[in-house]
Amino acid sequence: MRRLQATVCYLIVGALAFPAVAAAHATLKHTVPGFGQRLARSPAFVQLRFDQSVKALPNAITVYTAKGKIVSGQTRSGADKRVVTAPVRRLARGGYTVRWRAVSADSHVVAGVFTFGVRHRAPPATEGFGSSGPTTEEHVVRWLYFLALALVAGGLGFRLLVVRGPLTERAERRFYRVVGLGAVGVIEVGILAFLLRAEDALQLPFGDFLYGDLSPLATTRFGTAFVAMTLGFALVSAFVFLAWLTDRTILLWPAFLLALGFASGLSLSGHSAVDAGSSWLSELADWAHLAAASLWVGGLVQLAFVVWPLAPDLRRQAFLRFSRLATVLIAVLLSAGIYLSVLRLPTLSDLWSAGYGQVLLVKLGLVSLALLWGAAHHFLVRPALERGRPLFAGLPRSLAGESAVGMAILLAAAVLVESKPPPQPTPSPPVALNSR
């Protein structure tokens, strides 16, 4: 009987385990040149092939240079109404942006953007000519993303590394609510962030944006990170849900490890991966910085809003354990942060002269405040608690205050991530010794 049940389960999972892609109508199937393709010589034309017939307007395909000069001619349809082509001039070395717009046979407008390079790296679609951003909304969305990540990764870390034993029923319920909110938040805010970035690249009115082709964006580093992180955090949500459903804390471990692992998507698609001077070390440092910050802020939230009000018996033990963990986290946070700052700011004066440096200064100010706050907890409250003295009455408010500063740091980090670091100085050519 058990074997039959197992076989049925395997068949069901097998039938569902290979979901493919559902296609629809007037979809772009193929382009010449391809998305992000680097060509050895100038193409003679740009061609789009759709899955059904489209009406080509004269300017349906427009090719721009990096400076915005139009280098394409009038778009034409061939005998096959699914194909539209625009001739291009002989293109010089550089990156090019293709913006296209076609009227689908059913009168809906479909549109998109992609890039290619001639003897040059193609710019990401999000940095093609005409793209804008990041906007204030994107800063806020990025901040919400960091907060959600902290709630889920930090909450899970706190539960598994600090409060290892059982919680009271009410505290357990609130723990799952906070972590669940974080897991769902990462997915939802991630989708929103991807759509806002796509809107920046496509530059379409909302009605047309709904039918805009996002596939070139999904092939960028940012898009790949979005795909991986959405799938990863869908699994995290499922594991958190199953842990709650079955009362098995062990299921939180895969959720925790997946959350930390997939958080690396941000490091592998951000400044530390693409800017000048990037290496595997900068990516690793960025991930360590992000993971430590998430564990610290998320842990503080759990301590202040879950354990303190709802599990009084665990307060002392949880505070002491978290204090020890926070020391390690702060050390990782600071070392990785200093390394990344040195890497991204070529000179010290960039701190006050460049926009990126100014935001970093604000962040450093907030970090100093948080460090002072944490130090007060570590050097004043912790020894008293270790000696068995009664709990300090203002401690819950103090913890909530430290959490709030942590969240403000995440806001500064969100603005920093979306800002462009100052350019690295180009090395001067070697001077010949005997030149006069």
Next chain:
Amino acid sequence: MQPPAEFVHWMFATGFLLLGLCLLAQAVVGDEVWRRRPWRTYLWPGLAFLMGVLMWPVMVFFTNSTIHMVAHGSWAQVMMLAGGAELGLVRGKLHSRYWRLTMPLAFLVSGASFLIHEQNSWLFARSAFLHHVIGWTMIVGAVFPFVATFRPRSAVWRSGFALTFVVLGVLLYCDRDVAPIFGHISSQAGTPHR
């Protein structure tokens, strides 16, 4: 590299058909018999939750229009929500029967997503026709889980709920991307293929 569009519809059709058949069996034999083996109580809610999880890959790899991406994301979420709520109820982690309202909510959201994400008219092609039919079936079919929430012993409403899934499964099995419907296809739909 992408498999034909209809394959994904057929795979989820299989899921809906299994879900509907489980619910139908439960409605026919009654809860007492159905729950004689504990694992059976988790069968259809677990399947709904799993289908929600498996919808995420479809969403993230299907980015050739914003509206389709958002629609697939909404299906993933409501299936996980409705399946998860039912799992919580059968496990005893949730107690209020109002959690069962997540199922009619899922039907309404899914139906609306089907209708909004289909850009073409009813008779454009078979897939357009089926998307309209599925959308309206889900919106009208939401009444079955809604009433069943308040009349959980009624075989009529529970059977209606189960048969809605069976109908959805059958409709999804019929789905093909560009294919004639009743021998008709819009001249604008392109050449039928596959």
